[in-house]
Amino acid sequence: MAETKEKSHSDEKPKPRVRPIVRLGIFLVSHSFLVSVVCFTSGVLALFLLPVLAKNTYISENALMPGSASPMLSNHHVSDGNRLVKDLTNSNLKSSETGIESHKIIAKYMLDVGAEVSFHKFHPQMNQFHPLHFFSSPDSGKIQENCSCSSYGINTVGIIRAPRGDGKEAIVLVTPYNALTSSFGEVLSLGIAYSVFSLLTQVTWLAKDIIWLVVDSQFGEYAAVSAWLREYQTPKFSSHSTLNAEMCPDINYLFEIKVHSMAGSKFSNSFRRAGTMTAALVLKVRDQSEQFDDTVSIYAEASNGQMPNLDLINVVNYLAVHRQGLRVNVEKLWSLLNSGWLKSLGEIFESLATIAKSLNPKFKFGIPATEYVEGIATLASSLYYQALGVPTGPHGAFRDYQVDAITLEISPKFSLDKVWCSDILLRGGRLIEGVIRSVNNLLEKFHQSFFLYLLTSPSKFVSVGVYMIAFALLIAPLPMVAASLYVDANSSKGDSSFLFAITDTDEHGITIRSWRWLNSAKSVFIVHLWGAIVSLLPYFICQIPDCSPTTSFMIWVLLSILSLLILNLVLASPLACVKASQEKEWALVKSVTISSVFIGLGLMSVINFATAEIGALLMVPMCLLARPLKLDVRVGTLRSCCRIICNLVLGHIAFPPAAFFLFKGMLDGFGSANVGDFWMWVESLWAWNSATYLFIGMVQLPCWVLCVSILFHSC
């Protein structure tokens, strides 16, 4: 931006000798229409080219050495795991108090293999709205003090101390388990984890402690994991937790029993810690499956589109495919798989690649059309989940503490009976063992491979250096158009040498002209301020008790309009201050708007790339095309008619709720659309502290308002 702007400014000054770079800048700015059309289309094209440009993954960190050792998990350990599965399924039938019973059973099994065991009691916390959460440290959220005894969860934690380690590092294995409504899949995941755990107590190569966390998922898996993590990372030195335990007799009772029945063992009543976490694996087993193979699904997206280090995914992928013969799967948008136009696009790319290959056999960039469609579907879901900013599983809690974590979901081919059960235990267990063994080899934390990437298949990725090009092409027109509008508006009177025009009458003009954008900047600032107010409003609205989503949404809309009017009255009217005093005033407003959108998109691309990309697809054309309707109506040519239609369509689509419903309709069909849905969606966004929420409130909405005000500008 700096350069283009600079260049654009330099052309204001009529110089006899112009440097080539300045001349290039002037050329770009003066042909900004053509350049922006070219840049935008190539940006969109580049986005569709990403699956073709994707590279194969490779293991970047040499220390990992996945699969170099043969797995040590034997049938003996599998039978251990089977025993646990049997006990848990039996206890399931036995009593109503299974919750505590099954935790006792797990703890007993952990103690049997010689691990340290402790219980972690937590109260589920509602997610709260922290507008400033993004910029602060993850633990700055206040901890709720008033919890009732009736609702608490118990995480069971088993720790193996590494015989070769110094206790400063740890690997975490998480298995969600709801003791009240436990499904066979959950029990089986416990079985897998236990068989690995019992193996790891015996091995001599362990250099990092192993923490096995059985998470009580009755309040949601994420809440339980994040509660444990918070306790682990930010120790409380107050007596708050002990007080709570004293207040709740039934929990105390549970702990009493434990201590007595297992006296002399490694059970401990207090919170146990190991070292800093290197990596975390969340293990799940799905009950039914429609797959043709045994598959492992990988979920990696954490909050705000953060991804774990690519090496972790690579290791899992490598071991699952090449050692255990499992199929690896990442999320796809299934609806895209059957779309005809993607298929034909893929065919076009394929044929182009074959032509290129026939010209020069060294050109090898084509991929088959079906693979292309799958790549696009995966890429779209990757973008979608990153843009949402909501973690796709309990692994998201780890990323807040810079721990790389993924969720592995194993879905077996057949329904789970005894024979296949052992098979899954063996293969799943060996996969986990292999991953742990290779993470165990790490000398430093994960840092070699990428953190910023998009997956197009489990073994292909697009790195930040590639996808940023597509984004940069998308937003490149913004500074250029802003500069050309600015230059236009400033030299509207046709006096090119105004800088040095020094007659008495012109003196006034100079003062205004150079800083004339200040007025437009003020109106843009006011609209952005309004955007900030609008994004804060839900915090107050959700304090109203008994409010259905639809009414909340209505209140929100009403309050927003009201606040816009009040701001208009109090500060200045941003929409009307663009008075016809200057004929090109709208151009200045548009120029400043575009600059602010450029800043907003650039900022967002650093915070959450996917949001910025999707936002740019919507906002860039709207910003670039905005032009007072009156002017176009007055001209009445074909071109201006096209522009009017485009403007009206974009003006409807880019309104955030409209965009949401359109998107939802495309995915789920329009039948079930409801006004309250948008509120629910927004609520989920701010509950998860998604930066997307702030982006919508403080960049997209103000931009839309400004563009609409330009459209209806009276000039």
Next chain:
Amino acid sequence: MEKLKKKIGSISFWKWVIASVIFRLILIYFPQNLNLSSRPEVSTPLTSFRRLAEGYWLKQSSMSPYAGSMYHGSPLLLLLLGPLTVKRIEGQPNHILYSLVSVIADLVSAMLIRATGQNLQLAYLRTLGSLDLVKQIEGSEIHPSGDVAALIYLCNPFTIVACVGLSTSPIENMAVILCLYGACSRLIPLAAFGWVIATHLSLYPAILIIPVIFLLGRGPDAPPWKLFLQRHQQNGMLNQSKLPPGFSWGPIIRFAFWSLVWSVYVLVLCGISLKQFGGLWEMFKSTYGFILTVEDLSPNIGVLWYFFAEVFEFFRSFFLIVFHVNILFMILPLAIRLHHRPCYLAFVYVAIFSMLKSYPSVGDSALYLGLLGWFVNEFSDMQFSLFLFCGYVGVSLLSPVMHNLWIWRGTGNANFYFATAMVYACLQIVLVVEGVSAMLNHERKLRRLITGKTQDSKSGLLSDSSP
């Protein structure tokens, strides 16, 4: 009519002042949520509040405040502000007294800026009068530059952040402004006091002695003699009464005397306060020495930390000299070119040292952006104004995000943050360069008005309009 307009202007001025103070007070009540005092942009090793509190605590427990390389400020600040770091009022935010002191410092600075700006404007108009240019300027609107500068200083987000973030830069800035105010209104002891305190607190304002000497010797706005000679040559007669006064050495000698008095006073006070802890030498070593040797390489918005983290140890002293001489190199040419506008010279110096100093913070930028307001009339045809504005907004938003990416998320690295620091430095350079060229253009314009007036004016002017 004119009076009414002025009155409305002053009413709206006070409205904005009150609004900005209220805004600060509101922000002070949410210190935990904002957590500004731990931001690297706000608190440097020199201006950090936490370090001040630490130094005070060390002093209270009879240790040297400079023990452990925590505190690097003046011992006088410890005496004045230290007690405020521990004093609490029941039911109020922790550091409310200290915050109030910062707010008052900001307010006083703004008032001083306003008074100085008014002084400057008077001097400017007087010069125009003596050059018979008043009629030419009459058509154009002259903004009350004092008010504008004070409002820019008060409403600048940088100033607000530095004030609410509990850094000591509001007080350092106040000392600098006190010095300039004293010199502009010819209160020589005050000017000397401001200069000595500002130098004592943050060393770099020492170079402001050059603009202060010009201010005292010549007055705030003295167009070059050449201009007068040119003008009167053409007129044919030399009106002695309208000539600017020559350079007078009297005030400067008095300034030197007072500076000596104040520095001896300050040093004696410091010496008494540090008697048991190694005395003045210890103070020089851990304040000025710390500034000059760039010992602390924790990230800030400057560019030196990154450079000195990378540089080999045996080149270190060489590059230290290079970086510091860089500032000194610019002093002389600027002084020669801008000597007749000492306040502008001071602005440029402040901008340069806040760009090149070893531990810059946004408080320093707040100072020179405030001083920029003095020259609104001269800057009316400055280029790149929108670009600079957008750049400042973009960088000040991007910098915390990059810091977050690096420190909290772990997905970025130091280069991400340093990139914003470099962009910031470039922006400041562009600002200084464009500012200076706008000022030179303005002067060229004045000269052309003078020379063009005698020739038959307007037609000649228009044809002459390109440089």
